[in-house]
Amino acid sequence: MKRGKLVVIYGNMFSNKTGTLINEIETLRNYGKKRICVIKPKTDTRSGTGFIKNSKGLQMEAFEVPGNTPSEIFDVIRREELKQGSDFNIIAIDEVQFFTPPLSIFQTVKELLRKGYDVIVAGLSLDFKGEPFGVTLQLIGLCDDVRDVINLHSRCHECGEQGDLPQRLVDGNPVPYNSDQLKVGGEETYQARCYKCHELPGKPDIEHVS
Ligand SMILES: [Zn+2]
Incomplete structure (x- = not known):
């Protein structure tokens, strides 16, 4: 099976990472006919339950998983694929910096790619100290092409x-x-x-x- 492709959307707060992710998902669903599973960590309480949402009110339904248990991403995918009777093409993860420990979300994304899923993540690159926040920047190392790295300002x-x-x-x-x-x-x-x-x-x- 062909390894999936990873797209990383990263940048500062207020750089419209989530809005960019939502637009990308809508395009891939509507024109690319892709089946996409949207996931967010439960620790992200700002956007409300069951949705990813940007500051301008653009929102999209998402499955929530505990931010400290990245392996539950696999449970959600299996459960929903069974329910829908078809596999997803793409796994989209918002606020990827909130997943801990960083190594296990890194391994989770790597495994999703190995299984053939394309993956799109959006995350905050730096914390308030200006130091790396979670796994966001490390994930860029799993991208195949510089065009799959979207740095928002x-x-x-x-x-x-x-x-x-x-x-x-x-x-x-x-x-x-x-x-x-x-x-x-x-x-x-x-x-x-x-x-x-x-x-x-x-x-x-x-x-x-x-
Ligand atoms: Zn200034």
């Missing part, structure tokens, strides 16, 4: 230049470097910012790390 909330870093604020203030990767209370908001405007109090000076 946001605009900096402060200066309007290209803004590739998520700025996390709690009660309006930049959170310090040693904060947890995921929310821990307080009024939390995010902005896209450029490398110049991004604020991260307490960030280690890499030039002096030995």
Whole structure:
């Protein structure tokens, strides 16, 4: 069997990753006549239950699986294929950075490709520290062709230049470097910012790390 093809859509928050994924799925369903299974991690609560959704309200039904159990992706696929009496051609996964541990979602995607499924993932590349978020960037290593890598950009909330870093604020203030990767209370908001405007109090000076 031919190995499937992987497309990785990645970028900052507010770069319309989910909207791009939804458009791609609609095109492949309507014109490519593909059967597509859409999956999202349960830890992503922002878009509501049973849907993937972009900030402009564009949404699409999705199956939810626990973000800490990537193997359940196989259970959903088997269950739905049995129910529908036909196999999927493509597996689409949104918010891929929320799956943990990173190695096991990496292996899951690799196995889906080996089984012959095409896979499309969308994910946040960097966290609020500007460091790799989950498995998103590593998955690019499974793509066959540079054209299958879609890097989306946001605009900096402060200066309007290209803004590739998520700025996390709690009660309006930049959170310090040693904060947890995921929310821990307080009024939390995010902005896209450029490398110049991004604020991260307490960030280690890499030039002096030995
Ligand atoms: Zn800026």
